[in-house]
Amino acid sequence: MRMRPLTLSCWLLGLLLASVVAGVALGSVSLAPDVVVRVLLGRITGAAVDPVAERIVWQLRLPRVLMALLTGGGLAIVGVAMQTLVRNPLAEPYILGLSSGASAGASLFYLGFLPPLLSRALSMPLAAFLGALLALTLVYLVARQNGMLSISRLLLGGVAISALMASITSFVTFASPSPDKLRAVLFWLLGSFSGARWSLLPLPALITLLGLLGMMALTRPMDLLLLGEEPAAQLGIPVELAKRLLILISALVTGTLVAFSGTIGFVGLIIPHAVRALTGVPHRRVVPLSFLLGAAFLIWADLVARLLLPGTELPVGVVTALCGVPFFLMLLRRSHYRFG
Amino acid sequence: MKPVQLLLLLLLLVLGACRQASGPPDGALTVTDDLGRMVTLPHVPERVVTLAPSLTEIVFAAGAGHKLVGVTTADDYPPAVDTLPRFSALPVNFEAIVALQPDLVLATDQVNNPRDAATFEALGLPVYFFSYHSLEDVLEAILTTGKLLGTEPVARRTVDSLRARLAKLAAAADTLRHCPTVLVLISDETLYAFGQGSYVHDLVARVGGKSLTDSLSNPAPVLSDELVLQLQPEVIVVTAGADYDPARLLRYHPSWDLLPAVRNRRICGVEPSLILRPGPRLVAGLEALLHCLHPELARKLSP
Known part of the structure; x- marks a missing residue:
């Protein structure tokens, strides 16, 4: 089921465009198509x-629709980054404790369990973002060892901190x-775009697009990281720097998106795999196409x-x-799927 | 006789023997509760616990408040409950309830799990389950409670006076020519509302309004902003306290600026327990709703 990259890109762009049109034309209240066109x-x-x-x-x-687009795209590329970073197909954006940290931060804030001085200075998205950052920092500190990041410690630390944060929530x-x-x-914990407004869009848009650009710049190191850290280092990749940059981008993008729309699962796990099944492993294709497919998928969801x-x-x-x-x-059954 | 029939006969005999062996003592009262369970009270209960705030209010309305020996941690009315021992009702703290040594436990299937009845029975505590779905059911529950607790005359007086207030409201509502469309929201940020089958629509209708969410199939729907825009409510009632700040609604839902309710400043807060708690104060809730829907009429009614 491999397609030529250019054909696939055109297909996905068309799909995304169709999704945006459908997302605007349809909704819980039915409006005639000509009314929608007239408004636009x-x-x-x-x-x-x-x-x-x-x-x-x-x-x-x-x-x-735009918030769903950004969130779907953003979570999908972070999924790619995480799967490559830990070289594990089960990885997803929330594996380092970001979502459970955000959930804990948001619930503590919203249900009034923070000291008044602190909660006056915060808003719900900010509390969630700080919770996510706190969880990730803890995981990062656990995983750091002699200036290197141990991947297995990163994974185990992430699982442990996730459990801790989930029990706080x-x-x-x-x-x-x-x-x-x-x-x-x-409602927030399960993820929802019902609060999306124009005034809330600029920040997630900026962070997500910067994240996409940053990941595009890192596609070659990511390709080589999949071979293993030692081979990558021998081929001249600054492995530790690449790993840290990937974590930084993932944290910023995921933290921001989760803060605005809640913890929406599954997008970051399946979209990268689906794209790999369609186009193969090279990240210069997987990253942008995951963004497109993730965005379209979440608009439909x-x-x-x-x-x-x-x-x-x-x-x-x-x-x-x-x-x-x-x-x-279905995709997994049909294609000759290869992860690395 | 076929073996099956023989077996059945045997079973009946055994059951009959059991019944005879553990028959109720003299003066005992056996009643059927709203779930169809048989509840046997050896004597008129003197120590009562309630498993929901609405039941506490019903017991007080029935004139048996002095018999309460414990209430749930969620209780806040009437003020007399402040001095009573508390226990958690969700999940039920059976140990705390046994320690209070009640001779009757009152429960409602609106809050409590009917399966807990078996646990109470095993502990030797009689439990009576109420099931109320309308204002009329609540009045009926007050009378039943009066009968159970031996305070029937007081219960009857309370119900009569509540009915008189209802009649006054009904007479006032009959004089109205315009029935505004009303949206009742439980919370303002996430738009929880009441769907099909809720008694809230009946409350709104009683004070001359038309509740807009009565046909939604989901009993506890989360409304979309779009739907509210399309429904164009003339009045919005938020059960978030009488001091609710109407500006909050527009802050969370800026696209609602052209709703009739927003333009005409017809956003109104009502104390949640007056509407959400199916107890005797529903009548006060109706009066509060009348204030929201027809302020001029409400002022005429209670100067």
Whole structure:
């Protein structure tokens, strides 16, 4: 099922474009296609349109689709980075404790378990970001040894810190006295784009695109890292520096995305594998194509989350695995899959 | 006689013997609770615990508040509960309840797990399960509680006065010509609301309003911003306290600026326990809702 890289790129770009169109045209409330087109044209020409449709298409759906695009793309490339870094197909963006750290930070903040002085200075995304960073720093310190990063310690430390942070989240949610806030936190923990707004987009967009550029610059070291650290070092790659840069980029991108949209699982695990199945191992292709496929996938997952129950929201994290697994298993069966 | 029939007969005999052997003593009361379970009370209960805040309020309304020996950690009304021992109800702290030595445990299938009944029975504690789905059921529960706890006259007086307040509200609502469309939200950031089958729609209708989420199939839906924009509610009620700040709603949902409720400043906070807790204070909740929906009428009713 290998395709020529150029053909595949064109296909994925087309898919992404179609996904954006579908994400804007469809939603929990049905709008006629010509109304949607008129709203979008109205933004350009300044023509008057139905204000309710304008709010729905321009203020709710479009920022939401863009947030899903950034999150899907960002998590997919971080998935690539993590799988390459630890040379393990099971790796995903949350393996170093980032998501559980963010969850713990967000629940502590939201359910009012932080000292007032601290919680006044924070917002929910900031608390989540700091939680993610704290978890990763702990893992990093555990894994560092004589100026080198031990991959097995990184993995084990990540699993341990994840468990610790998850139990903090569980305790905080269990001990919380207010059911309303609990529901809101649960919604965030499962991941949702329902709060997406134009004003929230610039920061995740900037970080994600910088992350994409940074990873594009690291594609050759990543190719060689897959061979093993020693061979890579012999071929002149500054291995330790490359590893640290990968962790830094992953932490910034994942931390930011999780802070804004919650912990959406599964995208970062399957998308890189799907892309490898389609185009092979070289990272100069895997990274950008994972971004495209991840973005399209999450837009569709979010669309399903919006459409499944009429008029109501479902956390998108519930949907990603539900939609992704069958597709992924099929791909795994059909192709001559190779990881490294 | 076929062997199966013989076996059945034998079984019946054994069961009958058991019944005779452990028959209730004189003066005992056997009642059927809302789940269809038989509950036997050897005498009129003097020590009662409640497994949900709504039940505590019902016991007080039935005039038997002085018989309560313990309430859940979630209880906050009436103020008399402040001095009572507390226990956790979710999950049930059986040890703490046994230590209180109650002779009746009151539970509701809205909060408690009916399977806990077996544990209480094994501990020798009679447990009565209520199941209420409407305001009428709550009034009925007050009367039942009065009967169970031997305070029936007080319970009847309370219910009569609650009914009088309801009649006054109904008469006032009958004079209304316009029924505004109402969106009742449980929380403002994540839009939890009430779906099909909730008693909240009935409450809104009783004070002359039309609840907009009564046809959603999910009983506890999370609404999308789009749906609210399409529904165009004339009044939004948030059960987040009487001092709710309406500006919060627009801060979390900036696209709602053109909803009639937002433009006409018809966003209203109501104390959550008056609406969400199916107890006697639902009547006070109705009065609060009337304030939100028809302020001029509410002022006329209670100057």
